[in-house]
Amino acid sequence: MSIVDSVTKAMVPIHREGWPFVAIALVATVVVGYFVSPLFWIGLFFTGWVCYFFRDPKRVTPVGEGLVISPADGVVSHVGLARAPQELEIGDEPLMRVSIFMNVFNCHVNRAPVGGKITRVAYRAGKFLNAELDKASDDNERNGLVIDMGDTRIGVVQIAGLVARRIVCFVREGENINAGERFGLIRFGSRLDVYFPVGTVPKVALGQTMIAGETVLADLSQPQAPAPTLTRVS
Structure with missing residues (x-):
């Protein structure tokens, strides 16, 4: 398995409801960071947090009557x-x-x-x-x-x-x-x-x-x- 495959497999999917927020955070980070460089890293951290918040990990649900x-x-x-x-x-x-x-x-x-x-x-x-x-x-x-x-x-x-x-x-x-x-x-x-x-x-x-x-x-x-x-x- 390649490094790219390993990283892809380890990544937690982001729910579709979160993608607009991720896009907004990323665009805002690039725009603000263009004018104020230090804010780019703060914005990048915030964008990462938005991705984390909207994560949608796979779950294994127990099976049993009742x-x-x-x-x-x-x-x-x-x-x-x-x-x-x-x-x-x-x-x-x-x-x-x-x-x-x-x-x-x-x-x-x-x-x-x-x-x-x-x-x-x-x-x-x-x-x-x-x-x-x-x-x-x-x-x-x-x-x-x-x-x-x-x-x-x-x-x-x-x-x-x-x-x-x-x-x-x-x-x-x-x-x-x-x-x-x-x-x-x-x-x-x-x-x-x-x-x-x-x-x-x-x-x-x-x-x-x-x-x-x-x-x-x-x-x-x-x-x-x-x-x-x-x-x-x-």
């Missing part, structure tokens, strides 16, 4: 009972929720936690509070999905954060999706909430690091039982 997979890279910031957003239309009773906070250094490509039919896609405008705060689930701009697995439904909510200003969703109602398949992206710091049937016992803990498309959040095929509400203290 497995719910993390939809995002990041850290678990909440595990416990909470009411799902009304626009999801999955009931008013508290459900088990796992929240995953993504900082600006995490990969922001979101992946489906389960396979099934998308029966609901609902966007709601809102604020841009720190996504790590629990109230961000209620107050912030968000986009929610409901995935019907046949015998149960899973809710997934993309939540904009303090820096994030754009939620991107690639799927529509009525489409089928596989576990681990890309369904959206949030730009520059955000959070994902996953809502399970009440009684689901999560297999993750507060502060645990998640890998989108790979980390198992819960196994719905195992016996379920009520779990206490826990909130991470910053």
Whole structure:
């Protein structure tokens, strides 16, 4: 294998949503650097960071009946009972929720936690509070999905954060999706909430690091039982 082939194989792909930002950063770097040489290197570093932010690495999704997979890279910031957003239309009773906070250094490509039919896609405008705060689930701009697995439904909510200003969703109602398949992206710091049937016992803990498309959040095929509400203290 040649050096060029080795470097190409080692490179992490950039998601198509990121290419316009990479182009803008690169052009700005060249233009500004032409007039102020030291700023060229700063701009080049920034362009590299933009490439890093929009990286879209390959993931190997576990296969198994009832497995719910993390939809995002990041850290678990909440595990416990909470009411799902009304626009999801999955009931008013508290459900088990796992929240995953993504900082600006995490990969922001979101992946489906389960396979099934998308029966609901609902966007709601809102604020841009720190996504790590629990109230961000209620107050912030968000986009929610409901995935019907046949015998149960899973809710997934993309939540904009303090820096994030754009939620991107690639799927529509009525489409089928596989576990681990890309369904959206949030730009520059955000959070994902996953809502399970009440009684689901999560297999993750507060502060645990998640890998989108790979980390198992819960196994719905195992016996379920009520779990206490826990909130991470910053």
